[in-house]
Amino acid sequence: MSRLLYIEASPTKDRSTSIAVARALLDLSRRRDPETVVDVIDLWDIELPHFDAEMIEAKFAVLRARDATPAQRAKWAEAVALAQRFNAADKYVFSVPMWNFGVPYRLKHFIDVVTLPGENWTWSRAEGYRALLKDKKALLIYTSAGAYPVGPDYDAADFQKPYMRRWLAFIGITDVTEIAVAPTLDVPEAVEARKQAAIDRLAALPF
Numbered sequence: 001m002s003r004l005l006y007i008e009a010s011p012t013k014d015r016s017t018s019i020a021v022a023r024a025l026l027d028l029s030r031r032r033d034p035e036t037v038v039d040v041i042d043l044w045d046i047e048l049p050h051f052d053a054e055m056i057e058a059k060f061a062v063l064r065a066r067d068a069t070p071a072q073r074a075k076w077a078e079a080v081a082l083a084q085r086f087n088a089a090d091k092y093v094f095s096v097p098m099w100n101f102g103v104p105y106r107l108k109h110f111i112d113v114v115t116l117p118g119e120n121w122t123w124s125r126a127e128g129y130r131a132l133l134k135d136k137k138a139l140l141i142y143t144s145a146g147a148y149p150v151g152p153d154y155d156a157a158d159f160q161k162p163y164m165r166r167w168l169a170f171i172g173i174t175d176v177t178e179i180a181v182a183p184t185l186d187v188p189e190a191v192e193a194r195k196q197a198a199i200d201r202l203a204a205l206p207f
Contacts, residue, residue, distance in 0.1 A: 001035040005089035009107040010097045010143075011044045017181050017195055018095035018143040024199045025093060025139065029207070039089065043106040049078040051112050063117060082110075083119040091137050091207065092173070094164065098144035098182075102159040111167055120171040131172030139207055140164055140178045141198070145185035150178045177205060 006026060010016040029036055049055060058075040061068035068076075096103055117123065120132050140161070142150075148158045161178060168176055181198045184191050 001037060002033065002090040003037045003039065003088060004029060004091045004093065005039045005041065005086065006093045006095075007107070007110070008040065008042045008044075008095050009104045010095055011104075011106075012097075016095070016097065016143075017184050017191065018097050018141050021141045021179070021181060021195060021198045021202070022093055022095040025141075025202045025207070028203060039085070041085075041110070043104070043110055048106070048109050048113055049075070049082070051079075051109070055079065079113050079116060080119060083114040083116045086114040087120055087133060089136070092139070094138065094140045096140060096142050096160060096164065098142065098146075098148065098158075098160045101157050103163060115167070115171060129170070131170060133172030136173050137175035137207070138168055138173050138177070139202075139205075140176065142178065142180045142182070143184050144180070144182040147183045148180065149182070150180045177207065 004026075006022060008019060008022070010018050013019060026038060030038065055075055058068065058072035059079075060066070061072045062076045094107075096107065099105070102108075115121065121129060122132060123129050142148075142160060144158075144160065148155050148160070150161060154162050161180075165176060165178075168174070179198050179201060181191075181194050184194075
């Protein structure tokens with residue numbers, strides 16, 4: 001039995017191209033392996049803890065073994081719980097629309113909360129940074145109004161795909177498949193054709 005975590009970063013739901021493609025993949029995964037446990041995090045329908053000054057104080061009080069107050073420990077535990085929920089998955093699916101050449105702010109917020117020392121990365125003077133996650137894979141479904149294809153030579157204005165790949169590699173997820181459905185600023189027939197082509201490609205992937 002495997003655990004699949006789906007991170008939904010688009011707020012437009014039934015009008016979202018990235019969500020439509022991701023949901024087609026989830027349906028396919030369930031048919032292929034009914035034992036797969038699918039966890040869904042809708043980033044627009046989850047309470048993400050603020051990573052503000054209070055959270056940063058709590059982080060250093062706990063991690064540096066200072067006299068952390070009960071309130072600080074409880075604050076830090078919120079972030080740790082979400083990080084551990086993320087870490088528990090074997091496979092990840094992200095639906096990621098491009099916003100202002102990058103990712104939606106709710107996705108960036110989520111990444112900042114779950115990327116925690118001691119949970120999915122660590123650092124030492126001898127080794128520097130070291131990823132803690134192993135043997136996991138991710139599938140990234142991107143959309144953008146403009147034509148920003150998947151690399152290896154990303155467009156200089158594209159901060160969406162390189163950012164996601166770099167973050168995943170930082171925590172140890174290097175088995176990554178990327179699919180771009182773009183441009184979406186086009187006539188409906190063309191967008192629908194691109195969406196269907198992406199779904200057809202997913203059906204051929206051993207994910």
